[in-house]
Structure formats: C-alpha cells, structure tokens
Amino acid sequence: MELFRYAMSVYGQDQLLGANWDLIWWFGGAAAIYIVVDAACRPFLGKNKRKTLVNAPNDGATVRRHHLIDRLYHWAMAISVLTLIGTSFAPILDWKFEWVTAHWIAGVSLSLLVVYHIIRAAFWQDIWAMIVTPADFRVAFATARAALGRPDEAPLKPGKYVLLQKAYHWMIAALVLGLMVTGLTMWLKIDTPFWNRNPYILGDDMWGLVYTVHDFCAMSVLALTMIHVYFAIRPDKWWQNRSMFSGDIARKDYFAHHDVTRWAPDDV
C-alpha cells in the first residue's frame, strides 16, 4: 500500500505531494471496526459492573458539568470540524462541489475557537481536570479488571474525565493544532478577499511536507471523530453525555461515578 502521492518535479525527480487518498478507507475502516467490535463486546463486558457506592439520594438534584460557554465552544468547534471534514473529503471521494471557500472559513473559525479555548482552559478552567496522572491509570486498570469479571472491593473512581477521554482530548488537540498550523500556511497560498496567493513562502519540498501533514492529521481526525461520536451517543453513557447539551449530570451520578476529591464542581 502506497502511503504517499508523488509527482514528477520540474527536475524530473519524485516530489512529495501528500497522502495517498486510498488511506481514507483504511482510517475510516479502522474506526468503523473499532466501533463495531466495541459495540459487540459491550453486552458481555457490562455484566460484571463494579459495585458503586451511591451515597446521594435520587432526588433529581443536579451538578453542573459543562458551563454554557464551554458547551457553546464544544458545539461551535464540532460544527467547524465536521464542516472541515465534509468539505475536504467529500470532493476527494467524488462528490464534487465548491469546497475551498467553505473549508478555509471553517478552518479560520476553528483556529479562533481553539485559541480562545486554550486561553480559557489555561486561566479559567481547571487545567488538572485534563492532565493525565498516575491515578488515571489505576482507575483504568480497575475498570478493565472489573469489566473482565473481577470487581474490586473498594472501587476506584475517576475525576472529571477518565483516561480514555483525556487521551482522546490530547490526541485531538495535537491533530487539530497540526491542522491549524499547516492549514493556515496553506491559506496563504490561495487567493482570499484579503490577499493574493503567495506560493513562495515555502519551497516545493516543504509544501509537500505541509500538505502531507495536513492530509494525515485530517484522516486521523476523521477516524477519531467517528469513534468520539459513537461514544457520545452510546446510551449507557447518557447520564454523563447529556451534560454537553443541558450542562448537568444528576447529583447521584456524580457521587456514584466520580471521585469527589479529584473533581469538585462549584455547586457541590
């Protein structure tokens, strides 16, 4: 399987152009297989749920998980990313339409949103909520053991996010930052209402590299987004995921599923 696209350069040599687009099927396929396997195993793994200590009454009280501003950020970011995926991959897969303008507008929007998010996360949110710590691995181990039928005596509970969520966040963050850096550079190479294209800011080889990085990050984001949306709509996680819509989780779920020493929302 060829990983890259090449062309013959002015000098008659191979010149790197980008990723081989057949790989889209491999990235998409791998994500699809992951989803199918996970969905098929769930019913069996779920049988031996860890015992949970529920020390809050089921009284309808709630705990704020995502503030409105963070939900708005998530959804605006998600719309940008889905637009970027749609506008770039659909034409490659032969569904032709005018894609470039919509793509760069979504790309610039995403970039602004992410800059905003990083500033907010650094100064106004709890940065430790997303940082991976040894405790996350202990929780992940305990959860895996429990799923395989060996529930612990005293269950370990995670902070605000479990290891997989953190891993997903940082992978997506790295990929999106990669797409931003390469995408904004590519933006300078096309005509926009603000400037005329300048292809000379980089040499041919460097451009090849920029496109290749953009292409591979794009296909990875496609795969991760498929998996993320699957996890987001799984019914057994709805108690938590509804919070990206309403902002809240039930107070009883907070106590049942989270380590109160590691995640203390404002309203608890």
Next chain:
Amino acid sequence: MIVKDVMPNFDLFQPKQLKDAFAILDKFGKDAWKMAGGNDSLAWFKDRAKRPKVVVDISGIAELKGVKETSDGGIEIGALTTLTELSKNPIVRAKYRVLADAASKVASPQIRNTGTLGGNAAQDARCWYYRYGLPCYRAGGNTCFADTPEGVNREHALFDTDRCVTVNPSDTAPALVALDAKFVVRGSKGERVLSAEQFFIGPKIDITHLTSIKPEEILVSIRIPKDWAGARFYFEKAAERNSWDFAMVNVAAAIVVSNGVVERSRIVCGAVSATPKRLPAVEDSIKGKALGDDIAKVAGQTATRGARPLNYNKYKIPLMANLVTRAVRDATA
C-alpha cells in the same frame, strides 16, 4: 529531464461497439484513457505528461458518427463526427451556422479531418505549465505555476479562477453553449443528459477536469434543440496567428430578433475562463432593444464586468469587449 521522443507503452483497445467500450472502461476505470481523433491525446502521450496504462480508441464505433435530425425538430450530433464533416454538413450550415463556423475555425484542415466534435468539446486545458507535465493543481499537485508574479499567463483566465487559472481552449464549446446544447454521456450504468453548465466545470468544482464526464462514461452525442435554429449568429476567434492557433478569446452569439427588437439571445465567450463563459448581463442589456452601434458598444463594456486579469493577460479585456460588440452588432441570419 522529461523524455519527449517516444510514447511510453500502453495497452490499446479498439472496440467496435459501445457496449464493449463500456466493459473495458468499467474494468480499467481511472487507468483507461479514451481516445477519439487523438489530436489532444497523442500530444499528451508523446510529452509523457500523461501515462495511461490503457488506451481505448473509440474511433471505430460507428454508432457515434454522423448528424441526424430528431423528432422534436432539433439535431443530434454523434460525438465522433469530425470537425470537417460538421463544418460542411448542410443541416448544420442551414440551421445552426454558428457551430459550423466555429468548427471551421479549429486548428488546421488535417486536425479538423481527424479531430472530432466530442474530442474538441472534451479537450483538456492548454496551460503550458500543465502541458509540460509540471505537478500543478490540475495535474493533481499543490500549486499553480501560472498564477504567480513571474508566471507566463497571457493565455489564461479573466473569470472564475480558483487556485487554477487555466481556460477552456475549445472553439466549438462557446458555439455549443450559445445553441443551448445538451450533452449525452453514457456508461454501463446508464445515460445522463447534461446542460452546458453541468457538462463544463471549473476548478472550484473539480480542479483536475474541464468536464464532468466520469472515467467510465463516454460522451455519445450532443443534442441541439430547435429553439435557436435560424437565429442570427456570430462566431469570431481572435488568435495570434491565422494558421492553426488557439483562441486568445472567441465569441459565439445566437440572437433572435422579432419586430425589430431582440427577443432573446445567448452570448458566450471562450478562452476567458475554465468553462465557456455565458454572458447573462450582456443578454439582459440587449433584450427588447433594437440592435445598433450604441447597444453593441454597451454590450461590449458590460461583457468584461467582474474580470480579474492576471499579470500578462490584461489585453484580453478590450479584446473580449470588442468581440462582444462585434457579435451584437454584426450577427446575421
């Protein structure tokens, strides 16, 4: 360096029937190259800028040849009809002269004798960076060599560019659009009848093709409706040389005049964008008016509105304006 002496090897298929051609195209997909008269194709192969694994020579498919009248009063022209046949065909000359005129202005007699209408309408871009085999956007690469401060872009586009600035070089294409032609493309999975807007596509939609014919499809014929039969017509091509040369700009017009005023018209310029450029603003500007010098002049000025010239093709603006002026002024029945 790029070798330009002999063609690289390919497997040659010469089907005699459409269904056999479709079977070959289905089997080889994007690896197959369709060839009719070969005037565009063979140059690509000799320059080694395109290296198809398989060439499907469709020139032996009899059902794709000839001009016939259709039951609704129009005509249907087989894609393999040669440009010489077209320019001499009595029905085309009598009813749709603009197409015969355009066909007779293509290249040289030898090329017109073998070049087909289908191949002329489906021909590829002539941007010489692209023809030279450079890895530009149109060749699947990441850049345009013509749209740069130093790029030689005299032949390039004034309108509707998007990363690529090439033009559609065909002489028959603007005439076909002026006649509101429909393009019949067929594959093993069925037939599509496309309007000019659907058939010719610019880089915004697909930066690597000038038409929407799919790899597994063949343009089988072009239908001309009766609507414009016997209208006033005009075709003119401005090229640097009088012997074979591509248009710097060409214009095709079909104008229906009744009671001394313009009832409807279709005015189209070629070689100014990646698709034949229909000029609705010009058509609106002459509608309901009596044709004359003043109206023609306004039409010419209207035509170039919105043009965005490159470094070396600014001359195309007055050229295009003058051609449109002449088309409106001098169109004759």
